[in-house]
Amino acid sequence: MSDVVVRVENMSKKYRIGVAPEKYATLRDAIVETLSSPLRRIQKSLPAGKEADSVDTIWALKDISFEVERGQVLGVIGRNGAGKSTLLKVLSRITEPTEGHVRIHGRVGSLLEVGTGFHPELTGRENIYLNGAILGMKRALIERKFDEIVDFSGVEKFIDTPVKRYSSGMYLRLAFSVAAHLEPEILVVDEVLAVGDAEFQRKCLGKMSDVAQEGRTVLFVSHDMSAISRLTEETIVLEKGKLAYRAPTQEAVDYYLSSGFKTGERVWTAEEIPTQAAPFRPLALRVKNHQGDVVDLVRSTQPFSIEIEYRLVEPIQALRVGLYLRNMRGAYVFTAFDTDNPEQYKAMATRPPDHYVSRCVVPADILNEGRYALGINASAYRVKRYFQDLRALVFNVDGTDAPGKQWAERRRGVTRPRLDWEINQIR
Amino acid sequence: MTELTHQATQEEIIDIRPTSGWSALKLGDLWRYRELMFFLTWRDIKVRYKQTLLGAAWAVIRPLVTMVVFTLIFGRVAKLDSEGVPYQLFSFTALLPWQLFSKALGDTSKSMVSNRNMITKIYFPRLVIPFSSVISGLVDFGIAFVILLGMMVYYGVKPTSAIWTLPLFLMLALLTALGVGLWFSALNVQFRDVGYIIPFLTQVWLYATPVAYSSQIVSPQWQIIYALNPMAGVVQGFRWALLGTELGADASTTLSVSILISIVILVSGLFYFRRMERTFADVV
Numbered sequence: 001m002s003d004v005v006v007r008v009e010n011m012s013k014k015y016r017i018g019v020a021p022e023k024y025a026t027l028r029d030a031i032v033e034t035l036s037s038p039l040r041r042i043q044k045s046l047p048a049g050k051e052a053d054s055v056d057t058i059w060a061l062k063d064i065s066f067e068v069e070r071g072q073v074l075g076v077i078g079r080n081g082a083g084k085s086t087l088l089k090v091l092s093r094i095t096e097p098t099e100g101h102v103r104i105h106g107r108v109g110s111l112l113e114v115g116t117g118f119h120p121e122l123t124g125r126e127n128i129y130l131n132g133a134i135l136g137m138k139r140a141l142i143e144r145k146f147d148e149i150v151d152f153s154g155v156e157k158f159i160d161t162p163v164k165r166y167s168s169g170m171y172l173r174l175a176f177s178v179a180a181h182l183e184p185e186i187l188v189v190d191e192v193l194a195v196g197d198a199e200f201q202r203k204c205l206g207k208m209s210d211v212a213q214e215g216r217t218v219l220f221v222s223h224d225m226s227a228i229s230r231l232t233e234e235t236i237v238l239e240k241g242k243l244a245y246r247a248p249t250q251e252a253v254d255y256y257l258s259s260g261f262k263t264g265e266r267v268w269t270a271e272e273i274p275t276q277a278a279p280f281r282p283l284a285l286r287v288k289n290h291q292g293d294v295v296d297l298v299r300s301t302q303p304f305s306i307e308i309e310y311r312l313v314e315p316i317q318a319l320r321v322g323l324y325l326r327n328m329r330g331a332y333v334f335t336a337f338d339t340d341n342p343e344q345y346k347a348m349a350t351r352p353p354d355h356y357v358s359r360c361v362v363p364a365d366i367l368n369e370g371r372y373a374l375g376i377n378a379s380a381y382r383v384k385r386y387f388q389d390l391r392a393l394v395f396n397v398d399g400t401d402a403p404g405k406q407w408a409e410r411r412r413g414v415t416r417p418r419l420d421w422e423i424n425q426i427r
Numbered sequence: 428m429t430e431l432t433h434q435a436t437q438e439e440i441i442d443i444r445p446t447s448g449w450s451a452l453k454l455g456d457l458w459r460y461r462e463l464m465f466f467l468t469w470r471d472i473k474v475r476y477k478q479t480l481l482g483a484a485w486a487v488i489r490p491l492v493t494m495v496v497f498t499l500i501f502g503r504v505a506k507l508d509s510e511g512v513p514y515q516l517f518s519f520t521a522l523l524p525w526q527l528f529s530k531a532l533g534d535t536s537k538s539m540v541s542n543r544n545m546i547t548k549i550y551f552p553r554l555v556i557p558f559s560s561v562i563s564g565l566v567d568f569g570i571a572f573v574i575l576l577g578m579m580v581y582y583g584v585k586p587t588s589a590i591w592t593l594p595l596f597l598m599l600a601l602l603t604a605l606g607v608g609l610w611f612s613a614l615n616v617q618f619r620d621v622g623y624i625i626p627f628l629t630q631v632w633l634y635a636t637p638v639a640y641s642s643q644i645v646s647p648q649w650q651i652i653y654a655l656n657p658m659a660g661v662v663q664g665f666r667w668a669l670l671g672t673e674l675g676a677d678a679s680t681t682l683s684v685s686i687l688i689s690i691v692i693l694v695s696g697l698f699y700f701r702r703m704e705r706t707f708a709d710v711v
Contacts, residue, residue, distance in 0.1 A: 093441070096446065096706075103443070104443070108441065110549065119470055129466060133465075133466040134466070134549055135549065
């Protein structure tokens with residue numbers, strides 16, 4: 001027997017768009033539609049109806065094929081709507097694929113949510129049994145693990161209190177604890193770690209890596225690149241329902257963070273430039289990663305560059321072309337001009353007409369994760385402001401591997417420097 | 428939707444592929460998930476009277492109050508014939524299986540929608556939900572049954588020797604509720620109209636069933652048509668087994684028709700449910 005425990009072959013899943021209005025379809029609608037448009041219904045059922053088909057359906061997954069070997073921990077990443085959750089739903093048999101075939105060797109435990117089936121009126125103890133049964137645990141197993149579950153959750157004192165009296169944190173801890181003690185051969189996990197306080201998140205991640213080390217096969221979906229990097233060795237990247245990439249996790253994460261974005265660029269067309277900007281003409285503003293690709297997502301642990309492309313129709317004296325970097329709340333991170341260096345300023349006292357690119361490199365370990373706005377300014381100090389756009393471009397900074405990432409908390413501050421700490425013992 | 432096979436190594440192999448049309452019932456899956464069924468039933472029972480002042484007393488109050496109303500209106504005012512039995516006892520005996528049935532029907536019809544968060548997040552044979560909804564109604568029945576026995580002692584009515592058939596009539600009521608409930612629960616996933624149909628249907632069905640009146644007032648040539656309602660058979664059976672009233676001339680024929688109808692509804696309901704099941708998570 002081969003050691004492939006999950007084999008997905010050309011699997012596709014189609015959803016009808018407008019599932020939302022359809023959700024509450026009423027009998028009357030169905031009857032009216034059947035009576036009033038028998039023709040349309042017949043058309044729909046004919047093969048010629050395929051065109052209409054492509055209009056109101058969407059392929060959440062298209063032609064996905066991959067294999068997972070026994071004991072492998074596979075990460076699944078992708079943007080919202082890339083099909084990650086649908087993939088997990090098919091693998092955990094919640095929904096059927098439209099095409100293709102999946103073969104799984106072993107029992108699948110799926111954690112698409114923690115606390116599924118928890119009832120607010122029942123006590124913590126009762127919910128452990130109920131939730132365990134829903135997750136597919138045998139009663140004997142729950143009984144055996146009961147103390148461990150309670151212990152892990154840290155809610156011993158309230159175990160006989162209805163969970164509706166729990167704080168949301170306690171609720172989640174109890175819910176996760178049950179789930180964490182599930183012992184399937186194959187575990188399918190969705191973003192469940194994005195809950196609870198930082199301390200508990202760490203505990204969960206620890207539990208997850210225990211599971212991985214026990215030789216269990218795990219499929220792990222997350223938006224948290226740090227968690228993915230820590231827990232998985234190999235990762236697949238989904239893009240718009242297709243399997244775009246499969247590689248060792250570090251490579252896959254790099255691919256994911258830099259792929260598919262051609263938006264890290266702002267281009268100005270002639271109409272967008274006010275007449276008083278002349279003779280300065282902005283052309284483009286770009287954010288590039290350390291490999292030189294234009295991206296809207298850079299990693300905080302890697303240097304990236306910002307370039308301003310412009311044209312001078314006439315010479316300008318004492319020109320400085322520069323950047324404003326602000327966070328989304330409008331706080332300035334820095335302002336910098338291409339002639340900040342006095343020597344360069346002197347050398348460029350008069351800039352002759354030409355096509356220019358002013359480029360700077362933002363070193364690694366400066367920005368905290370988050371979203372930032374770039375603005376540009378072209379001016380001669382105390383003489384004239386030629387052009388200014390305070391919000392020319394927005395880009396994202398990903399904090400994977402940034403200092404302190406072993407804690408899942410969100411760090412305050414716009415910067416996230418890598419500081420040299422010394423710890424000395426003083427006697 | 429899936430197939431399970433067992434290898435020599437006892438490792439499950441799960442095949443997931445698209446299916447269409449009618450699929451096998453796979454009642455064996457229900458057995459494999461019996462613990463889940465048990466826990467869901469237990470949850471429903473446990474939660475039912477939480478945060479109520481009177482708690483499980485409601486299981487008694489509902490049939491008792493209905494009995495009082497029936498006694499006043501149909502017994503005293505309309506003076507309906509109660510086949511020689513005190514009208515209170517006559518109607519209460521019928522109200523027990525009826526309320527078990529109507530509650531089971533209502534709960535089952537709603538069950539898929541009210542458990543939608545489970546359906547969209549976890550796999551398990553979906554049939555577990557309507558089954559556990561039906562079973563959980565038995566507790567209320569049990570409580571009210573004790574009251575019924577008390578009333579029989581009070582009125583000095585001895586149960587007949589046919590009391591052993593009671594579980595069979597009970598079963599017939601449950602299977603009918605399950606069958607109709609399966610249809611409606613699957614329909615409810617897509618068409619929320621079911622929520623409006625059920626109370627109305629239950630109301631009409633109540634009058635089509637000899638709860639407030641005696642089935643003797645239905646003329647013999649209509650008895651077969653009447654038997655198309657399995658609940659008529661259940662109610663008559665209850666009175667016959669407990670109070671010793673007449674079962675009717677063609678009892679075996681009408682009862683067979685009732686049972687047959689009930690089975691047809693149940694089996695078709697099971698198949699319909701299984702057929703719709705595969706889209707539940709996408710639609711609910």
